[in-house]
Amino acid sequence: MNTTASAGAAARSDRAFPSVLPMMQPVLRRGRSYLDRAVLPGDENEARLQALLAQAAERGLAGVVIFGAAHTPENLIYYANYTPTTFHGTLIARAGTPPTLIAGKGGARDHPYIRTVSWVADIRYAAELGEAIAEITGGWDGPLGVAGLDTSLPHEVRAGVAAALGTRITAIDDLVTHQRRTKSARELVVAQRASELARAAASAAVDAYQAGAGRRSALAAADYAARAGSAHDCRVTVGTEGGGVATIAEMADDRGRLSAIIAVEYLGYWGLAGIDPDAAGPDAGFEQLIGRLRPGADARDVLGPESSATDSYLVNGLGCGLAELPAWGTEPRSALIEGDVLSIVRLREEAGLQLAVRTVVVTAGGAREI
Amino acid sequence: MSAEVAGLMPADTRALYAERARRAAEAMDEVGVAQGLFVSSGRHLFTDMDPVVWLTGFKPMGAAAAVIDSSGSVLLYTEGDWEARRARRVGPSAQVVAAASPFAEAAAELAGRAAGARVGSAGARKLNTREYRTIAEGGGYQLVAVDAELDARARQKDQLEMADYRRAAEISELAFDSLREQLHIGMTDVEAEAIIERKLRELGADDVFVFLSASTRNRAVQRPWGRVLMPGDILLTELSPCVGSVFAQICRTVAFGTPSKELEHDHELLMDAMAQGVAACKAGNTVSEVVQAMDAPLIARGLGEYTRPPFMRVRGHGMGFGSVAPGDFLTRNQLVLQAGDTFVLHPNQALPGAGYLMCGEPMIVGEQAGEIVTGRIAPLEIVEA
Numbered sequence: 001m002n003t004t005a006s007a008g009a010a011a012r013s014d015r016a017f018p019s020v021l022p023m024m025q026p027v028l029r030r031g032r033s034y035l036d037r038a039v040l041p042g043d044e045n046e047a048r049l050q051a052l053l054a055q056a057a058e059r060g061l062a063g064v065v066i067f068g069a070a071h072t073p074e075n076l077i078y079y080a081n082y083t084p085t086t087f088h089g090t091l092i093a094r095a096g097t098p099p100t101l102i103a104g105k106g107g108a109r110d111h112p113y114i115r116t117v118s119w120v121a122d123i124r125y126a127a128e129l130g131e132a133i134a135e136i137t138g139g140w141d142g143p144l145g146v147a148g149l150d151t152s153l154p155h156e157v158r159a160g161v162a163a164a165l166g167t168r169i170t171a172i173d174d175l176v177t178h179q180r181r182t183k184s185a186r187e188l189v190v191a192q193r194a195s196e197l198a199r200a201a202a203s204a205a206v207d208a209y210q211a212g213a214g215r216r217s218a219l220a221a222a223d224y225a226a227r228a229g230s231a232h233d234c235r236v237t238v239g240t241e242g243g244g245v246a247t248i249a250e251m252a253d254d255r256g257r258l259s260a261i262i263a264v265e266y267l268g269y270w271g272l273a274g275i276d277p278d279a280a281g282p283d284a285g286f287e288q289l290i291g292r293l294r295p296g297a298d299a300r301d302v303l304g305p306e307s308s309a310t311d312s313y314l315v316n317g318l319g320c321g322l323a324e325l326p327a328w329g330t331e332p333r334s335a336l337i338e339g340d341v342l343s344i345v346r347l348r349e350e351a352g353l354q355l356a357v358r359t360v361v362v363t364a365g366g367a368r369e370i
Numbered sequence: 371m372s373a374e375v376a377g378l379m380p381a382d383t384r385a386l387y388a389e390r391a392r393r394a395a396e397a398m399d400e401v402g403v404a405q406g407l408f409v410s411s412g413r414h415l416f417t418d419m420d421p422v423v424w425l426t427g428f429k430p431m432g433a434a435a436a437v438i439d440s441s442g443s444v445l446l447y448t449e450g451d452w453e454a455r456r457a458r459r460v461g462p463s464a465q466v467v468a469a470a471s472p473f474a475e476a477a478a479e480l481a482g483r484a485a486g487a488r489v490g491s492a493g494a495r496k497l498n499t500r501e502y503r504t505i506a507e508g509g510g511y512q513l514v515a516v517d518a519e520l521d522a523r524a525r526q527k528d529q530l531e532m533a534d535y536r537r538a539a540e541i542s543e544l545a546f547d548s549l550r551e552q553l554h555i556g557m558t559d560v561e562a563e564a565i566i567e568r569k570l571r572e573l574g575a576d577d578v579f580v581f582l583s584a585s586t587r588n589r590a591v592q593r594p595w596g597r598v599l600m601p602g603d604i605l606l607t608e609l610s611p612c613v614g615s616v617f618a619q620i621c622r623t624v625a626f627g628t629p630s631k632e633l634e635h636d637h638e639l640l641m642d643a644m645a646q647g648v649a650a651c652k653a654g655n656t657v658s659e660v661v662q663a664m665d666a667p668l669i670a671r672g673l674g675e676y677t678r679p680p681f682m683r684v685r686g687h688g689m690g691f692g693s694v695a696p697g698d699f700l701t702r703n704q705l706v707l708q709a710g711d712t713f714v715l716h717p718n719q720a721l722p723g724a725g726y727l728m729c730g731e732p733m734i735v736g737e738q739a740g741e742i743v744t745g746r747i748a749p750l751e752i753v754e755a
Binding site for chain 1: 411412413414415416429431432449450452456459460494495496497498499500501503560561564565567569571572574575576577578579580582589590592593594595596612680683
């Protein structure tokens with residue numbers, strides 16, 4: 001058993017394997033976009049924001065400014081149920097005052113739509129982001145906790161924000177990522193549903209392939225099943241017979257061996273499933289690995305000294321992002337905690353690259369699949 | 371290289387990419403630099419040029435950087451071996467390097483090549499601060515943006531881009547046909563969008579920008595949310611598949627049940643505006659003149675205020691991942707059209723009667739008039755109740 005995260009002879013170099021399964025990012029998350037008031041109502045997002053504000057206050061911060069973007073929407077999904085369309089967005093909040101969401105590219109065209117999905121009532125457009133934030137927070141006494149500044153904004157926009165806020169900026173990315181790590185009961189329900197949706201999509205691909213469809217058409221059937229089943233986004237990475245990975249479009253529509261992983265985003269949370277018509281029953285390697293997952297364990301405990309000639313594993317947290325804490329691909333000494341949701345991707349080099357995945361939640365007694 | 375993977379390049383395609391590299395070197399020469407650094411974050415934007423994709427034909431899943439010199443020699447840094455294999459399959463004109471950090475390794479290469487000198491950059495505007503610092507700091511060189519010069523050199527689409535553009539237009543119509551065949555009262559907008567996606571995936575689209583939504587009176591087009599489509603609904607879709615990293619777009623309006631007179635009238639008005647715009651899409655006209663031609667039928671009917679926001683945004687626009695010239699179709703855009711320019715033309719807008727409607731086709735500028743790549747201005751579609 002190998003891992004990109006573990007040390008020793010069994011480890012692979014970072015150059016050979018990534019720490020996260022690569023997936024092509026679409027130009028737009030364009031599937032079902034809505035607020036599910038039954039499963040994930042806006043007060044869930046609001047409670048998260050209030051919890052963050054309480055933590056920020058303990059650090060002496062007057063409020064928070066959370067940045068996200070179309071391709072890095074995780075924080076805005078988490079606090080505002082908002083995925084920017086093609087640009088970036090900003091949530092500005094302090095205790096005791098309704099928050100403000102700055103959104104839209106080139107105007108307020110998106111705002112009627114945003115009002116159908118986000119609990120945040122005060123939605124504005126700002127041509128100059130830094131000035132707008134400075135104006136909104138001008139009367140707040142003290143520094144601002146800021147998340148996503150260096151990762152979600154184009155650097156020139158970030159420079160404008162930094163110039164407008166100056167020394168008031170205090171990074172709170174750590175608070176946000178740790179808060180997102182611990183999943184609520186509602187989040188686990190949604191994660192479960194996302195996994196089920198991914199598995200249904202994978203089954204659709206297998207059914208199509210076994211009915212005679214070519215690989216590309218079979219994967220298109222998976223994409224259809226996910227989207228028609230209410231996915232907000234759907235991505236597929238295919239293991240190739242020549243080794244390495246490909247997108248759906250890069251696959252020939254032929255009857256070659258099909259091995260892929262489908263990622264489905266549902267209500268902001270990701271679920272994964274493997275697509276492999278030739279998969280043969282339970283996998284002992286997976287079972288051994290999952291059996292070692294428990295609170296307090298880190299990558300060295302779980303990915304251990306055993307090795308096989310063919311299998312490697314990528315283990316990462318899963319939630320609003322495809323790779324969250326604990327990110328063993330880059331932080332192998334990060335210990336598991338109760339409530340961690342993990343994706344475990346198996347990379348098997350046997351007649352090319354074959355992909356498989358399991359998703360688990362860590363409980364006090366061990367890990368169980370979701 | 372595996373034969374299972376589609377997209378293997380014919381030999382003449384290599385020549386096309388060599389010509390793109392030559393044009394890139396020309397752009398660099400215009401700003402006086404001998405070395406260039408073109409970057410892609412892997413976060414793809416529909417209406418932006420991606421200089422790495424255009425230069426190499428490689429659409430990255432993660433970060434990628436191309437180092438190019440004045441001779442047009444290209445060194446492509448990809449994120450790890452898997453991406454390097456993908457790059458070698460689809461873009462063999464560049465020398466590919468698997469890197470743990472493509473930006474850092476490309477910057478290190480340039481530090482050796484161009485210490486103390488200026489380096490032309492493209493795509494850097496879209497990078498976040500961490501990414502930008504990696505390419506800008508500590509390299510001992512000064513970055514100078516060449517995006518505008520590169521876009522100008524890439525504006526004349528080559529054979530491969532035109533073939534991909536026409537194919538993208540073709541499959542957009544095939545996907546809409548598939549949707550049209552399956553649309554029925556009682557299905558959801560989510561299912562409708564999924565039908566489009568499936569057809570496009572089967573036909574080889576590598577991505578698609580789709581808006582699809584419905585209402586009895588639309589205020590704009592948006593993403594589907596689960597609405598059950600019923601008589602009286604007006605479904606809108608802006609359908610933009612990507613083939614070989616080239617987008618084309620069609621815009622369609624579908625009435626569920628017998629359309630109202632208002633709807634028929636207003637959609638015909640948009641078709642008229644579209645026809646006026648097509649006629650104006652000839653080399654030598656400015657973008658502004660095309661916009662004025664499209665606005666004229668509305669102004670003639672006393673709807674002048676509806677030719678401005680918030681009732682409309684733009685009358686068309688270029689699309690990535692090559693040059694996005696001639697840009698947004700706005701009155702203030704005085705760029706002169708040239709033969710071969712490609713873009714979507716769409717008088718999409720809100721009208722006082724039927725609300726927001728869509729009508730749009732992919733265009734190619736001609737010497738005498740525009741060519742509608744789909745061969746038609748699509749009429750209002752009707753789903754029988």
